[in-house]
Amino acid sequence: MTAVSTSYETPSREKIEASILTAAELVFSQHGFRGASLQVIADQAGLPKANVLYYMGSKQALYMRLLDRMMRRWNEVLEDITPDSDPSAVLSDFIRTKMILGQRYPAGSKLFAAEILAGAPFLSDYLAGELRDWVEARAAIIRQWSAQGKMDAVDPRWLIFLIWSATQHYTEYSAQVSGILGRDALTQEDLESISCFLEHVILKGCGVMQAGSGVSLVDK
Amino acid sequence: MTAVSTSYETPSREKIEASILTAAELVFSQHGFRGASLQVIADQAGLPKANVLYYMGSKQALYMRLLDRMMRRWNEVLEDITPDSDPSAVLSDFIRTKMILGQRYPAGSKLFAAEILAGAPFLSDYLAGELRDWVEARAAIIRQWSAQGKMDAVDPRWLIFLIWSATQHYTEYSAQVSGILGRDALTQEDLESISCFLEHVILKGCGVMQAGSGVSLVDK
DNA sequence: GATTGTGCTGACCGATCGGTCAATATGCAT
DNA sequence: ATGCATATTGACCGATCGGTCAGCACAATC
Numbered sequence: 001m002t003a004v005s006t007s008y009e010t011p012s013r014e015k016i017e018a019s020i021l022t023a024a025e026l027v028f029s030q031h032g033f034r035g036a037s038l039q040v041i042a043d044q045a046g047l048p049k050a051n052v053l054y055y056m057g058s059k060q061a062l063y064m065r066l067l068d069r070m071m072r073r074w075n076e077v078l079e080d081i082t083p084d085s086d087p088s089a090v091l092s093d094f095i096r097t098k099m100i101l102g103q104r105y106p107a108g109s110k111l112f113a114a115e116i117l118a119g120a121p122f123l124s125d126y127l128a129g130e131l132r133d134w135v136e137a138r139a140a141i142i143r144q145w146s147a148q149g150k151m152d153a154v155d156p157r158w159l160i161f162l163i164w165s166a167t168q169h170y171t172e173y174s175a176q177v178s179g180i181l182g183r184d185a186l187t188q189e190d191l192e193s194i195s196c197f198l199e200h201v202i203l204k205g206c207g208v209m210q211a212g213s214g215v216s217l218v219d220k
Numbered sequence: 221m222t223a224v225s226t227s228y229e230t231p232s233r234e235k236i237e238a239s240i241l242t243a244a245e246l247v248f249s250q251h252g253f254r255g256a257s258l259q260v261i262a263d264q265a266g267l268p269k270a271n272v273l274y275y276m277g278s279k280q281a282l283y284m285r286l287l288d289r290m291m292r293r294w295n296e297v298l299e300d301i302t303p304d305s306d307p308s309a310v311l312s313d314f315i316r317t318k319m320i321l322g323q324r325y326p327a328g329s330k331l332f333a334a335e336i337l338a339g340a341p342f343l344s345d346y347l348a349g350e351l352r353d354w355v356e357a358r359a360a361i362i363r364q365w366s367a368q369g370k371m372d373a374v375d376p377r378w379l380i381f382l383i384w385s386a387t388q389h390y391t392e393y394s395a396q397v398s399g400i401l402g403r404d405a406l407t408q409e410d411l412e413s414i415s416c417f418l419e420h421v422i423l424k425g426c427g428v429m430q431a432g433s434g435v436s437l438v439d440k
Numbered sequence: 441g442a443t444t445g446t447g448c449t450g451a452c453c454g455a456t457c458g459g460t461c462a463a464t465a466t467g468c469a470t
Numbered sequence: 471a472t473g474c475a476t477a478t479t480g481a482c483c484g485a486t487c488g489g490t491c492a493g494c495a496c497a498a499t500c
Contacts, residue, residue, distance in 0.1 A: 013447095030338045035255030038488065050449050050490090059488060110337050113392075117330050117337070118250045120395040127399030135400050158417040161397065165389035166382050172333075175340040177381065179347030180355050197378040205425025233477095258458065270460090270479050279458060 013055075019045045020052055022107075025066050029110035032118055033063050064122060067115060070108040071126065074101065083144040087151050087208045095163055095198050099191060102171035109171040135160055152207035159206065166198055233275075239265045240272055242327075245286050249330035252338055253283050284342060287335060290328040291346065294321065303364040307371050307428045314383055315418050319411060322391035329391040355380055372427035379426065386418055 011019075023044035027036045038059055042049040056062040077097050081090055102109050115123055135157060142156035170177055170186065178184060186194075203210075231239075243264035247256045258279055262269040276282040297317050301310055322329050335343055355377060362376035390397055390406065398404060406414075423430075 031254045032252050032334070032337075033255070034251045035253070035338075037486080039486075048449050049488090050451095051447090053489065054448070114252070114334070114337055116393050116396045117252075117334055118255075120399065124395070124399060127396055128402065131396075132400045132402065152420070154417055154421065155413060157401070158414055159421075161389055161393075162386050162418070162421065165385045165393070169381055169385035173336050173381075173385070175344070176336050176347055176351075179340065179344055180352045181377070182348065182352065193375060194378055197374055198382070200372070201374065201379075201382065201425030202421060203425075204427070205421030205423075207424070257456080259456075268479050269458090270481095271477085273459065274478070 016047070016051075017055055020047065020055055020062070021066060021069070024052075024056075024062050025107040025111055028063060028066060029107040029114060032114040033059075033122075034118075066108070066111055067122060070105065070112050073105060073108065077101065081138060081141055083141050083148075085141075087142075087145045087206075088203060088210050091163070091203055091206070091208060092199050095167060095202065096195050098163060098167035099170070099195050099198075102168055103186075103191065106171050106174065109168060113168070113172045150209055154206055159202075163198075163202065166202075170194060236267070236271075237275055240267065240275055240282070241286060241289070244272075244276075244282050245327040245331055248283060248286060249327040249334060252334040253279075253342075254338075286328070286331055287342060290325065290332050293325060293328065297321065301358060301361055303361050303368075305361075307362075307365045307426075308423060308430050311383070311423055311426075311428060312419050315387060315422065316415050318383060318387035319390070319415050319418075322388055323406075323411065326391050326394065329388060333388070333392045370429055374426055379422075383418075383422065386422075390414060 020041070024036070024041045027041045027044060030036075036059075038052055039049050041062075042052045045052065052062070056065070077094065115121075120127055138160060139156035142151075142159065145151050146153040146156075170191075174185070177186065181190075240261070244256075244261045247261045247264060250256075256279075258272055259269050261282075262272045265272065272282070276285070297314065335341075340347055358380060359376035362371075362379065365371050366373040366376075390411075394405070397406065401410075
């Protein structure tokens with residue numbers, strides 16, 4: 001019923017591509033570009049190997065497509081930041097958003113990490129170009145915050161790296177974290193506890209003035 | 221002259237093994253266990269592939285030997301910690317020692333990271349055993365510090381993870397850091413600047429009382 | 441019903457994988 | 471010189487690698 005012209009049995013092209021991308025993201029994230037094999041990816045996706053190549057062209061094209069997708073996912077973060085923004089709110093949001101992104105895309109995050117570990121052979125241009133500009137722009141704003149006395153005069157690049165590393169750790173080192181905590185995975189309570197901890201330490205550690213407390217107590 | 225019984229041309233067994241381990245550590249650190257090939261390792265070491273297998277037995281034995289060596293290097297850290305220790309000194313030392321270890325053994329650190337990324341297939345026992353005990357013992361002491369009012373009541377496990385991630389970042393993500401900073405490698409000044417930043421943010425963020433200031437000003 | 445275009449895949453290619461082994465070279469005590 | 475242990479390595483093995491391709495299935499068009 002409700003049969004339109006598209007066939008019922010055959011999944012659409014989008015669905016097949018999505019299943020390949022999901023499978024490939026998992027395998028690449030565990031073994032890196034060289035360590036992953038198309039046969040394993042195809043098995044994971046439940047397709048013949050030749051079919052994977054039919055849709056994706058080559059191993060490298062598949063890999064680069066995954067990298068590109070992951071980088072676009074991250075581009076949503078920390079876009080609306082100005083010298084007039086409240087550092088407390090921005091940094092809190094930055095920390096929590098990064099934690100959520102890591103939980104939402106664990107395989108993609110690990111894929112990115114493996115690429116960097118290998119020396120970023122496919123991403124060196126992006127790192128030295130787009131991402132560098134992104135960091136420099138945010139760093140300039142953070143420096144203005146410091147100059148305005150809104151926070152300590154810390155090096156903003158180290159601060160950005162700190163938030164990146166501290167949040168990504170729980171995604172990329174999930175095997176280590178799980179082993180040490182003695183659980184299979186982090187619970188929702190763990191994630192909330194970690195987010196609060198990072199917020200507390202980083203904001204307090206950078207001397208960030210809490211809006212609505214301390215210096216300016218305008219009102220509610 | 222000064223010719224003892226050992227031959228001059230032929231390197232000793234130790235030197236050959238060391239050159240294999242160094243080469244293997246580099247290749248494994250970039251491509252992980254599956255992505256690394258014995259041929260590439262042998263080329264890197266300047267030896268025939270069969271010779272590598274003669275000395276190391278198998279790819280897996282070589283890999284596990286490197287993992288074991290790296291874990292023993294880390295065991296030197298944070299050994300002398302008691303409830304009576306000064307949190308400020310201990311945490312500072314922890315941060316700086318970790319930064320130095322990462323710089324001293326970049327390949328080994330990345331090798332470890334790749335193993336964790338792959339899901340720690342060779343290290344799950346170690347993580348859930350030795351390392352977990354190590355963390356729990358330190359966590360218990362840090363909790364006592366909090367109870368004594370020496371620092372904020374933060375979750376000590378999250379604090380340990382924070383220091384791990386923040387310091388390891390500059391080793392394992394060196395490709396990203398270099399790309400963003402626009403340098404080939406971190407300078408000595410960078411490392412000192414980063415260490416001071418992390419010390420500042422983490423100690424202040426955890427409310428650690430500086431010995432010799434604030435509450436107790438006994439003397440020098 | 442013949443033609444055409446797209447989706448699909450088993451079979452295959454040369455290269456490379458980890459690992460074995462026989463043959464040779466070398467060092468040293470006798 | 472002889473014998474023995476150790477060191478070395480080219481050649482080779484079956485398996486797997488990324489990738490190609492011919493051919494089949496099938497729905498739409500004429």
